Amino acid sequence: MSKRVVNILVPLISIVLGLIIGAIVMLISGFNPVDGYIALWNGVFGSSYNMGETVRQITPYVFAGLAVAFAFRTGLFNIGVEGQLIVGWLAAAYVGSAFELPKIIHLPLALLAAAAAGALWAFIPGLLKAKLQVHEVIVTIMMNYIALHVANATISALSDGGDKTEKIHDSASLRSPFFESLTDYSRLHWGFLIALIAVLIMWFILEKTTQGYELKSVGFNQNASEYAGMNVSKNIILAMVISGAFAGLGGAMEGLGTFGNITKMTGFTGIGFDGIAVALLGANQPFGVLLGAILFGGLKNGGLNMPNEAGIPVEIVSIVIALIIFFVASGYIIRVGLDRLSKKKKEGK
Template identity: 45%
Template sequence: MNKINSYGTGLVAGLAVFFGLMVGAIIMLVSGFNPVTGYISLVQSALGSSLNIGEVLRSMTPLILTAAGFLVAQSAGFFNIGLAGQVWVGWIASTWFVLVNQSMTPWLSIPLAVIIGALAGALMGALPGWLRAQFGASEVITTIMLNYIALYGGNAFVQGLPKKLMATTDMTNTLHASDSLRWDFLSNLTGGSRLNIGFIIAIVALVAVWFIMKRTTLGFEIRAVGLNPDAARYAGMSAKRTAVTAMTISGLLAGLAGATEGLGTYLNIFSQTAAPQVGYDGMAVALLASGSFLGIFFAALLFSILSVGGLGMPLASGVPTELVSVVTASIIFFIGANYLIRLILVKIDEDDAKQKAKKMKGPKEPEKKVEEAE
């Protein structure tokens, strides 16, 4: 068991990506497409122009934030499936604040809106944390239920806004670029993409969360409770308080992701048929990162390349965009099967060791036949 667990998470994650791409290649071949052409078109569609690169970075923004939020909760021993709902309430709260305060200077309204969005997500995260701490309620069940409450409650809120704020019955007016996180410098730098200040916020937040988790007492307590709650309590730590704190931070980061979506990408609010997908994708990014904050950045980059590049695959190579979802799902599957990958690596090492041992012993000498005396 120790030998199996000794393999680095980076190697296992890399193999998971490789196997996922291989599954995609096999499906392309079976479907009559050239996998080499398909993957080349995917990369070119994602990185072939400054506009597409900007869109890749823009797509990374909510993934970095939601993945960091998931990792904080996971470090405390919790599985926060409510990231999607927390993103949605952060999106609504932040964008609504700017819509109703357009007379306020953007230098004040935008920072306040981002803070309000983050706080809305934090409240949505704190509730299941408190229920777990006080009543032992499974955060998996409560966060799933809260996703539905956030989705339909948010839709009802949007549809009930004053008519002067609405473009249609299901969509608000669009914010002016000056009342958003858009920055002409970033947009012009990337060929007119929607890259905005939210990307900078995400990078700063990722570094801040890394520092909190790795260099502060709070981070140590969160990790200690996640590893062994009983031992943490024996050492004088409050497992209940830590549970609420971890889930609050997790929700805050998800709410911040929602604020960047509303104020940076879409510039409005519109009714959703499902909770924002970035919440679920952020979980996948965190799983691929395998507990590494640096890994979150590169995993988010990979998922964004797949997402943005997949849009150009049908035109460039005829490969349907649905195949990108198959590749992504395959990567997640192999991450979930990381124990199997480690077991395969151990088997390969053992076979190599046996071969080396045989070479060191050299060829066996033929046994001498003893002739019996007649």
């Protein structure tokens, strides 16, 4: 089997294994897995409303996936997407509600604020990694919790002790009456187009620019890059900043599109952690991330239909997602299995 085929087979096998074990869990719990997966399917494609909601759910996943993938390509593990997404969401909601400007300025400004906030949040771990060799995984995890508590305190301060910020002005909104009427009044908004553009931007940066080449090179081998005259610390910081900007924009999708404000959170949104799964499944390629986001966005949103139609708790979808991550991470063993399989075939001939 060629390497290319194996690289595509590993995520596919992981998805299938995840779904099979999900089915076994349903069987053990006394449910009919066929009914469960039909309910899941209907939750995605069953009505124009569901389809609109699914695309809406996919949008932040694309950004979260791009953020994780971009850092991965430079050899960095950004678990802080969750926190960067929250500060981006907060910044977008603040700029959207605090100013009154014409739409052509206001909307880009709100998006820019979100990207900048996410970038700033990722800059700190990037700087510590580049200058002091502090491992980015732990710092980004800590930054997640700092983001959560700081955001909650800021929301409280902005709303005079309330639980949520004011609604953003229409001039900063991504909402689209056209898409809403097209999809039976779902919350589908313009964000998915921005997400598609972001996919192209990541592809362009990595494949078509010198800077992108440097970033990838640092990811492959820091020493070789250094000897070739590249500035390793600058590239590490830049990779984290760009990654954080993608994450911040993901937050803007929620702030300017889906909700139109930000509410105090007791826990994380989960989008940032699912972004790790999206990136892994997409092999850290921009278009792979898009496919991964479509799968996980579909699973997440379709899963909401499972309690209604089949009586199965929605957490089954999270179980399946966790299993898929587990299998993708254990790709080594799947590769070994595939290797043995293809050798046996050859011997058989």
